[in-house]
Amino acid sequence: MGAAVQDQEGKSFFRSILASMEDVYLSRNRTAKAILELVGSANNDQICYDHLAFRTFGVNGHGIDSLARFFLDFGYTQREELRFPAKKLKALWYSPPDVPYLDSGSRVNGPLPRIFISELLVDQMSPKTQEIVRKYTEISGTGNKHAALASALGSLTWEKPKHSEFEELARESEYAAWTLVNGYAVNHVTISAHRLKSHLRDIKSLDRFIEDNGFKLNSEGGVLKVSPDGLLLQSSTVADTISFQFSDNIKDSVPCSYIEFAERLLLPQYKNLPENEVKEFHRRDGFEVGNADKIFESTSKDQLSRIAA
Ligand code: OOG
Ligand code: NI
Structure with a gap:
């Protein structure tokens, strides 16, 4: 890890930034906050994050790389690429450096999370969508160089859009509309x-516990998403909404973030390992296109309208 700088609480500079990103996320997403408290209270407050996820516009340096640079600087390693042709998205994930953490460390102070960053393939969108996305990324100027800072502050690096522009994007890509109003804010954390x-x-018990407590899970393709090898199991809530003041003075609710759950099963060669010897590297790593494709829908109108119903 590059910087050994410690803040006054002895927390590394890197973890302080993660903590600020998490603060923004918790302050805007009451479902995620409530679920972290609920699961935390059933677990002695021991929650580890599997990964954090972000969305970007893949145009003129505002895509994956703009945010990835920050994680690479702090020792992360780029891993596999995932493609979503129908959604016109691409994603990359990054594995964390092997750094010490307190055994009692939880969430951003626990084991460092994987990072999942996606981008909209802007060149493949309609002229109208491209025009809007290019307008705001141009307004951002060199904002892309400060993506991590924007995420930690919860600021957009561009001006607020007009309501009609948000709607226009939403018709073609809900991902694009989400990114226009949420920018580099954490899209989700994963327990x-x-x-x-x-x-x-x-x-499965966790999903039942969440539903028994009155929260709705993303039902796209079934609540539990299972990778073809059967070893990566994921589910997620439906995104919260937040009231957003557009630049033309229209106020409307827009989707913000959701929370995900992931269970990684033991790789076949380690399946007889005694439980107390099991480490994270003995488990299925990475992500899965088929799972991810459905998890993206956690911010979709379809899923959000199930909640309102
Ligand atoms: C990311 C959806 C994919 C995963 O873990 O596969 C994902 C997003 O909604 O931006 O989180
Ligand atoms: Ni995820």
Whole structure:
């Protein structure tokens, strides 16, 4: 890890930034906040983040690289690319450096999360969508160089759009509309189910617990998303909405963020390992296009309207 700089609480500079990104996320997303408290109270407050996810506009340096640079500077390693042709998206994920953490460390002070960053393939969008996206990324200027800072502050690096521009984007790509109003804000954090200590470590129990407490899960393709190898299990809530003041003075609710759950099962070669010897690297790593494709829908109108109903 590059910077060993410690803040007054002895937390590394890098973790302080993660903590600010998390603060923004918790302040805007009451469902995520409530679920973290609920799961935390059932688990001695021991929650590990499997990954954090971000969305970007893949145009003129505002895409994945703009935010990835920050994580690479702090020791992260770029891993596989994922493609979503129908959604016109591309994603990359990054694995964390092997750094010490307190055994009692939870969330941003626990094991460092993987990072999942996606981008809209802007060149493949309609002329109208391109025009709007290019307008705001141009207004941003060199804002792309400060993506991590924008995320930690919860600021857009461009001006607020007009309501009609948001609607125009939403017709072609809900991802584009989401990114226009949320910018580099954390799209979701993911609770590592298998690292929980209670019975909730089984993702099916965790999903039931969440639903029994009155929260709606993203039902796209079934609540539980399972990778073809059967080893990566994921589910997520439906995004919260926030009231957004557009530049033309129209106020409307827009989707913000959601929370995800992931259980990574043991790789076949380690499946007989005694439980107390199991480390994260013995488990299925990475992401899965088929799962991710459905998790993206956590911010979609379809899923949001199920909540309102
Ligand atoms: C990301 C959706 C994919 C995963 O873990 O596969 C994902 C997004 O909604 O931006 O989170
Ligand atoms: Ni995710």
